[in-house]
Amino acid sequence: MNKIYLDQASTSFPKAPSVAQAVYDYLAGSAVNVNRGGYRAAYSVEEQIFETREQLLKLFHFTSGKGKNVIFTENITASLNVLLKGLLKPGDHVLVTAMEHNAVMRPLVQLEKHGISFDRIPCASDGSLLLDKATALLRPETKLVVCLHASNVCGTVMPAQEIGDFCKEHGLLFILDTAQTAGTINIDMEKCHIDALAFTGHKGLRGPQGTGGFLIRNKLAAQIEPLISGGTGSASHSEEVPAFLPDRFEPGTPNIPGILGLHAALCDLEKQSMEEIRQHELMLTQYFIDGILNLDPEEKFLRIIGKKNIENRCAVVSVQTLHMDMAQAAFELDSTYGIMTRVGLHCAPNAHKTLGTYPEGTLRFSFGPENTKQELDIALDALSALL
Ligand SMILES: Cc1ncc(COP(=O)(O)O)c(C=O)c1O
Structure with a gap:
């Protein structure tokens, strides 16, 4: 059968054709760490990770961003946790859609216990967003819209451009969960006024599991307290978390085989x-x-x-x-x-x-x-x- x-x-x-070989080559070939070793093999891997950041900037049309504005995490869930828990403070109010995945909802429900509130913008019974109902939900303390780009249940795609325009008009931040669309639907961070775009590497991008991250504007990054801190191989004279990106949000040894697999997947995607x-x-x-x-x-x-x-x-x-x-x-x-x-x-x-x-x-x-x-x-x- x-x-x-x-x-x-x-x-x-x-997975994309070159992924397995890229992961194998790294693990069997050198498997060196990054940002720590003073030797050429390490610099070469660092270079490929840097290229991966550049590929993601290009994929999501983040023309005002630089490589440092691309942060790697282990998946979109981790990205949304870093963004929501690092940003929101007691009293803040958030808008989501009525179609969210628990990657958005569980962090928000946890945060609700710490004085953060949210409302769901209603959706029709086919999953499409009723954005005209959002204005009535706004409060002076509304800070952010965070939502998925497409439903993993019924496939409905949310109007990212209109949501971005709504956020711009009302001075709100906009965080987009691209789990079901990255790699298949063109997403323009600039046109859609997206402040942070969370992605996962193992779905439409066709990379390995355990890869993902977020692309973030400097202004928003400066408002986010890192959820996890530790060694970054940089600013080692200090016990403070570095203020600069991407190190601020990338403590510890990253998933290097995974990121190199993602790099290969993005190279394959660029050829298509x-x-x-x-x-x-x-x-x-x-x-x-x-x-x-x-x-x-x-x-x-x-x-x-x-x-x-x-x-x-x-x-x-x-x-x-x-x-x-x-x-x-x-x-x-x-x-x-x-x-x-x-x-x-x-x-x-x-x-x-x-x-x-x-x-x-x-x-x-x-x-x-x-x-x-x-x-x-x-x-x-x-x-x-x-x-
Ligand atoms: C819309 C949506 N958001 C978030 C996620 C979580 O993705 P991950 O498990 O890669 O963190 C998924 C996974 O199915 C999803 O469909």
């Missing part, structure tokens, strides 16, 4: 057209939705959650099986047909409340650049046989 991987929203597979990747993923998404609607036009067995088209959407399709337990369906898709999916609440309980799928959750299919129509035909046949 061939394996068909349709859980790309969780992590991408296969991101627009072609996006069009391929959208083609698969519409094909799969149409396939389900053909199977079951009256939605007697399967209900598609969210939009039934590809407008403002990424390559994520959630369904509910109406006469079969969804965990059972996911189990049988895997064990009988080799199809890997994800079932449940996908770390986004409030998104399900918005979509009307709480508490049972959804069965989620998500596609990447190397998935094919043939694989989706097999998945559709499997669904038809199961249901």
Whole structure:
């Protein structure tokens, strides 16, 4: 039985072509530390890490930023924790959307216990943002909008440009969680007035797990107290956390094999057209939705959650099986047909409340650049046989 991987929203597979070799070459070849050794092998790795920062600046069109404004962390979750917990003070108020992942919500709910409050900008039942409802939620102490760029539950893409304009108009900071869009949707930090863009390396960027970070403007960085501190290999005469970037937010030895793998993934991405990747993923998404609607036009067995088209959407399709337990369906898709999916609440309980799928959750299919129509035909046949 061939394996068909349709859980790309969780992590991408296969990784970009050069990633595994780059990680192997570093670990088998030199595996030196950075910012500590006074030898050429260390300088060469430092150079590649610097190039990776430059690649990320370019990818997200952060033209006013420099390499130092790109901070590496282990994933987007760590990035959002550093940003939110380092920035917010008792009394501050925050706006999020009604579709957030727990990477945003759990830090905010923790912070709520320390006098920070938040409101959710409502979303329609297909997951799209009702931004015109945001003004009524503003308070004098509102500091920030932090939100995802696309829902990992139903694929709806949020209007980053409009949210950025709203933040600019009202003097708010804007932090964007690009977990489901980096590497497939073009994001312009300058045009969208994004103050910090959090990314993860192992999804659409197709790098290794354990990589991620954030791109940040100097003005915002200066307001953030580091969550973790320690040795940086710089300013070693002092026991104070360095004031300069990226060292201020990068204590300890970084995930060097991971960052070099990410560097390789970004080199691969630069050789491709991101627009072609996006069009391929959208083609698969519409094909799969149409396939389900053909199977079951009256939605007697399967209900598609969210939009039934590809407008403002990424390559994520959630369904509910109406006469079969969804965990059972996911189990049988895997064990009988080799199809890997994800079932449940996908770390986004409030998104399900918005979509009307709480508490049972959804069965989620998500596609990447190397998935094919043939694989989706097999998945559709499997669904038809199961249901
Ligand atoms: C919208 C969104 N935000 C944040 C995350 C967290 O990503 P990571 O596990 O890489 O930190 C995910 C992961 O699924 C996500 O979909």
